Amino acid sequence: xxxxxxxxxxxxxxxxxxxxxxxxxxxxxxxxxxxxxxxxxxxxxxxxxxxxxxxxxxxxxxxxxxxxxxxxxxxxxxxxxxxxxxxxxxxxxxxxxxxxxxxxxxxxxxxxxxxxxxxxxxxxxxxxxxxxxxxxxxxxxxxxxxxxxxxxxxxxxxxxxxxxxxxxxxxxxxxxxxxxx
Numbered sequence: 001x002x003x004x005x006x007x008x009x010x011x012x013x014x015x016x017x018x019x020x021x022x023x024x025x026x027x028x029x030x031x032x033x034x035x036x037x038x039x040x041x042x043x044x045x046x047x048x049x050x051x052x053x054x055x056x057x058x059x060x061x062x063x064x065x066x067x068x069x070x071x072x073x074x075x076x077x078x079x080x081x082x083x084x085x086x087x088x089x090x091x092x093x094x095x096x097x098x099x100x101x102x103x104x105x106x107x108x109x110x111x112x113x114x115x116x117x118x119x120x121x122x123x124x125x126x127x128x129x130x131x132x133x134x135x136x137x138x139x140x141x142x143x144x145x146x147x148x149x150x151x152x153x154x155x156x157x158x159x160x161x162x163x164x165x166x167x168x169x170x171x172x173x174x175x176x177x178x179x180x181x
Contacts, residue, residue: 007061007074017075017143019065028062068135069165072142072158081151083158090159099163102131106167106174113178121178128171135164 008015011027033039035058040051064070073083090096105127113120138161145154 006078007064010058010061011065013065015075015078017071017146019071021066024062024065028058031058068139069158069161072139072146072154072161075146076151076154076158079151081155083155090156090163092156092160095160095163098134099167102127102167103170106170110174117178124171124175124178128168128175131164131168131171135161135168138164 006015008019010031011024013019013024013027032055035051035054037048037052037055040048043051064074076083105123109120109123109127112123138157142154142157142161145151145157
């Protein structure tokens with residue numbers, strides 16, 4: 001196996017947005033076993049180092065392909081697009097306004113959490129569902145744009161996906177805080 005292979009080739013998957021995550025997991029486990037450094041313990045130092053490098057590449061490839069945001073970034077990188085998160089912003093004012101409103105809702109839930117924790121949990125569950133639906137919708141948009149080779153629109157959608165993924169993580173963190181109370 002060539003460590004310079006692209007991540008899709010490492011797992012013998014077609015280079016596309018839609019991937020068979022079940023096959024990804026099966027092939028990941030198989031490759032992990034095949035290139036586990038312990039299997040090379042009695043080999044030369046060069047072979048040990050190659051096995052460790054390959055294991056690291058397999059892990060990095062797996063993490064990239066299983067995460068929708070990372071997979072989208074990687075696909076665009078393969079097309080020569082600059083996906084640097086610092087340079088990717090969206091100018092979609094409706095999307096940005098909706099993001100601000102969702103964050104305000106989360107803040108309001110936080111303010112009422114001590115006085116009415118049950119109501120806050122319900123509101124948080126509802127907001128979480130909305131955020132997940134939005135994120136899935138953005139993933140579908142990205143898929144269509146990428147498939148149509150509309151990379152400029154796919155880059156804009158990627159920027160939106162970054163907002164949505166960050167917000168989903170903020171909700172998870174807040175849920176964890178509520179459960180600790």
